[in-house]
Amino acid sequence: MSANISIDYITHTFKGQSEPTLKDIALRIEPGEKIALIGRSGCGKSTLLHMLAGLLKPSEGCVRIRGHQVTKPSAKWNMMFQKPSLYPWMNVRQNAELGLVFNGQKDPQKINRLMDMVGLKDKADAHVQSLSGGQQQRVALARSLATSPDLLLLDEPFSALDAFTRSSLQDEVAEITSKEQLTLVIVTHDIDEAVAMADRVLIMSANPGHIVGEMKIDLPYPRNRASASFSQQREALMNRFESLVNDHVPHSSEKNADAESGNATQAAA
């Protein structure tokens, strides 16, 4: 099941700061849409994602999912982070079913199916610390999907992985979300990732963080990164990003960008 999301004029200022991090963000996301939020570090894209997850309350405006205001986290809108953040005292299966345990609805068959889906069927009893980074992120994906969320929120979830693992996981997540008709919002600073996964890319700019433009990516899944159409879309997005963001960058942006996050700004590369 999927949900429509509306973001109603969110403005957010962090405590102790005079300038807002986000200003007047208004957005509608249709059920089953795959959205990528791209922008340099410090543009507030991750802050916006935390608000969608209910992990952060905006100072003004609100997020509505199916018309209901999001005020707290819920297993129905689930977030994945750059770090897989698995619990090392639980094995793979126990990690995956944690959301179900919290909600009192253990379902071993569902977990089996998910383990199969993410390719970890024979690792279900393994210690999570014995898994590779990509495998750990797959467990986190299974854990997020176990509670049957309407909405999957990804905060640069593949940026710590090697290039091959990254692209195969991008394809897998795109495929799974299509099949399960999930709404997907992914925050990334990787243009390739946006083109590989999203059907709509929103470009954000900093100081204050706002959406400066968007681009539809009309390619079938799974997307072939070697195809001419992929390269075209990629180039088009890159050009659009450069023209939109560079025109919008005030002089102080570099300093703030470094302050918020140590991540390399691949989007600018």
Add this chain to the structure above:
Amino acid sequence: MSTPQPIVSDSLAAPEGGFDWGQLGRFMLSRLGYPIIGILVLLAIWWLGGWAIASNPDTESFADFAPAPAFARLLELLANGYVWEATTPSLIRIGLGLLWAVVIGVPIGVAIGLYASLREVTHVPFQFLRMISPLAWMPVAVLAFATWDGAIVFLIAVAAIWPVLFSTAQGVRRIDPLWFKVAKNLGADGFQMLYRIIMPAIGQDIFAGIRLAVGVAWIVLVPAEYLGVTSGLGYAINDARDTLEYNTLAAMVVVIGVIGFFLDGICVSLIKHFSWHHEG
């Protein structure tokens, strides 16, 4: 410079078809040899001390402190059951004292680990109380508790609570904030957060605190048992002194050391058991 370097270091390269005795020797030395050397050195110092005491006319009467009479007496005390009679009440008091330390120290430790304001409020009083020797509480303990046993358990608990409390708080503060975020996102309520995330995350820290607590509790035990009671290891030591049985006194010191050593070993294996660091 022209000497060719061996490809494999000689400690790993067993001669073809032969057994590497050198490697076994080094292994035995590291596992058993070093501890045995340590024990022998300790015994030698003790023996030298005994010899010095015995050869000085002023201290001659204390000669029974030496290892030989002490071990002879220890065997007798083991055989006639005196060691067990003295040890059992002490272990019960230690156990109760530690239990109180954990029951009070862990919840407070979790709370001050989670809430910065509580940490600030408690910082001065806790550091102040922590620095007071547990034995300084003796008069208070005697006044406050109807039984000697109660007073002793109180003194042990007062000594043992701090390492447990601070180690627990430290463990909570080291929890990855993302673990809380993810659990919240997956729908954990407060109790589930405590029971499924916080407690397993800090299990090893709690037992590391208990290990330190066992150390101080065991030290406090003996002087605490000088109080009114007529049982326990501390009483046995005091009694041996009063009756001038220095071989018994030394034998009981050995018993205290050995039991302390094993209690520490139990704590170490519990820390390992509750540790979630698994390599490979």
